[in-house]
Amino acid sequence: MHDSPNYDLVDGSRVAVIGGGPAGSLFSFFLLQMAERAGLQLEVDIYEPRDFTRPGPAGCNNCGGIVSEWLVQALAMEGVPLPPDVVQRGIESYTMHLDVGSVRFEPPTHEKRIAALHRGGGPKDATEGQWASFDAHLLNLAQQRGAHWVRARVDAVRYADGKIQVRSSGKEFKTYDLVAAATGKHVQSFKIFEALGTGYKPPRMSRTYISEIHLGNAAINEHLGNSMHLFLPDVPNIKFGALIPKGDYVTLCILGQEITRGTVAAFVASAGVDRCMPPGWVLPENCCHCTPSISIQGAVRPYADRLVFVGDCSVSRLYKDGIGAAYRAAKAAATAVVYYGVSARALEQHYWPTLRSIGRDNLFGRIIYLVTTIIQRVRLIRPGVVRMIRREQAHPDAPARMSSILWDTFTGSAPYRDVFIRTLHPAFILQFLADIVVGMFAPAEPPGKEPKS
Numbered sequence: 543m544h545d546s547p548n549y550d551l552v553d554g555s556r557v558a559v560i561g562g563g564p565a566g567s568l569f570s571f572f573l574l575q576m577a578e579r580a581g582l583q584l585e586v587d588i589y590e591p592r593d594f595t596r597p598g599p600a601g602c603n604n605c606g607g608i609v610s611e612w613l614v615q616a617l618a619m620e621g622v623p624l625p626p627d628v629v630q631r632g633i634e635s636y637t638m639h640l641d642v643g644s645v646r647f648e649p650p651t652h653e654k655r656i657a658a659l660h661r662g663g664g665p666k667d668a669t670e671g672q673w674a675s676f677d678a679h680l681l682n683l684a685q686q687r688g689a690h691w692v693r694a695r696v697d698a699v700r701y702a703d704g705k706i707q708v709r710s711s712g713k714e715f716k717t718y719d720l721v722a723a724a725t726g727k728h729v730q731s732f733k734i735f736e737a738l739g740t741g742y743k744p745p746r747m748s749r750t751y752i753s754e755i756h757l758g759n760a761a762i763n764e765h766l767g768n769s770m771h772l773f774l775p776d777v778p779n780i781k782f783g784a785l786i787p788k789g790d791y792v793t794l795c796i797l798g799q800e801i802t803r804g805t806v807a808a809f810v811a812s813a814g815v816d817r818c819m820p821p822g823w824v825l826p827e828n829c830c831h832c833t834p835s836i837s838i839q840g841a842v843r844p845y846a847d848r849l850v851f852v853g854d855c856s857v858s859r860l861y862k863d864g865i866g867a868a869y870r871a872a873k874a875a876a877t878a879v880v881y882y883g884v885s886a887r888a889l890e891q892h893y894w895p896t897l898r899s900i901g902r903d904n905l906f907g908r909i910i911y912l913v914t915t916i917i918q919r920v921r922l923i924r925p926g927v928v929r930m931i932r933r934e935q936a937h938p939d940a941p942a943r944m945s946s947i948l949w950d951t952f953t954g955s956a957p958y959r960d961v962f963i964r965t966l967h968p969a970f971i972l973q974f975l976a977d978i979v980v981g982m983f984a985p986a987e988p989p990g991k992e993p994k995s
């Protein structure tokens with residue numbers, strides 16, 4: 543049901559998209575695609591100050607750069623395949639490192655579908671043009687659909703004469719029928735929207751850590767292989783850490799609550815990182831690194847008349863698959879505005895349910911991360927975890943209950959709710975308890991290096 547014809551997008555309607563990360567580019571792509579199907583011609587301006595082809599912070603949107611297996615497939619079906627020069631490495635397995643041992647687990651289907659990539663033009667010490675950027679690829683696709691890239695930062699948004707207006711880099715206000723906010727985690731940009739008084743409250747954020755470590759392709763193949771290395775160390779505030787192999791670099795990512803320099807040092811010293819890095823390796827002081835925020839609780843009222851929020855500035859997925867959540871939000875928002883209009887009521891009815899389902903799924907995610915935190919803190923449980931995965935991986939025909947739970951949790955391949963339900967299966971609980979008990983009394987195996995894939 544439409545509120546009023548004034549809130550419908552019509553031929554010639556103008557749309558401003560603020561932010562050209564995955565959420566903004568995918569929203570523009572789907573908006574133009576659906577408008578064409580509905581017989582509408584829209585003017586779409588994407589405001590984005592960054593040139594994503596540049597190496598270092600200037601072109602980077604600070605991320606681990608893992609595109610989950612379901613998303614690689616979904617994008618390909620949408621006509622957004624990932625070209626080989628964007629995908630730096632196909633991840634074939636995950637290797638989990640605990641103080642009691644390392645264990646590798648593989649995807650249930652044994653297909654190489656997870657992509658490791660750089661969001662921008664690579665780390666700061668990479669030569670310009672060396673890496674093809676994921677964000678530049680998506681922005682190009684949106685431009686090919688007909689969007690205009692305005693290389694500028696938006697500094698104000700206001701309502702005027704029943705429409706919405708946008709000002710960039712201190713210039714004049716421009717009038718639009720719809721603004722899509724896709725500003726990610728940028729705190730300064732949140733203030734622009736809070737000032738509108740629509741009831742929008744930005745997502746709650748937490749500080750994380752990323753660095754790009756140059757090892758060279760040969761050393762990466764030798765020490766890490768095509769495996770993502772996952773660490774659950776008993777270090778306060780850390781949910782998990784990961785080493786993600788790419789072309790010549792390894793991305794070190796630490797997620798949790800307010801990660802500080804001290805937490806990073808404790809992580810590198812305690813987590814078994816030495817087991818998968820070359821002998822004598824130390825974290826270089828001057829490597830490309832950043833401490834970006836990650837959304838840990840969704841925004842309040844991420845829609846208003848003529849205003850819709852997509853991606854991290856709305857509701858994202860807890861700790862994993864933020865790009866996948868941006869894709870889902872972008873497609874749902876584009877569908878809502880083309881087919882139901884741009885009023886707050888239409889967005890509440892036809893867009894908000896998608897965000898609400900991501901937010902509700904995060905509640906199950908919180909329970910799952912509570913369990914992984916208990917595993918981190920209680921040493922007696924850990925040998926049981928390693929034992930159970932080793933047995934499952936040694937018998938590929940038997941049900942891989944623990945492996946699939948960990949795979950889907952840490953790759954973001956399945957909703958947290960599905961993963962949670964699987965943890966309640968009596969066969970899983972009984973087997974896990976048995977492995978914990980046996981693990982308590984079995985002689986500890988030395989935590990040797992897990993063979994790479």
Ligand SMILES: Cc1cc2nc3c(=O)[nH]c(=O)nc-3n(C[C@H](O)[C@H](O)[C@H](O)COP(=O)(O)OP(=O)(O)OC[C@H]3O[C@@H](n4cnc5c(N)ncnc54)[C@H](O)[C@@H]3O)c2cc1C
Pocket residue numbers: 560561562563564565566589590591592603604605606607608609610694695696697724725726727728731750751752795796797834835836852853854855858862863864865866868
């Ligand atoms: C440490 C860490 C690791 C992560 N790892 C992964 C991972 O491996 N896989 C995964 O799927 N997700 C991961 N994420 C989450 C992922 O980065 C985000 O979910 C994703 O980037 C969200 O996309 P977005 O377009 O909403 O925001 P962003 O990618 O942040 O893009 C926002 C864009 O808006 C622009 N912008 C901001 N303000 C303005 C303004 N006022 N005017 C104009 N432009 C503006 C910015 O320049 C930026 O380009 C990780 C996050 C963190 C912090």
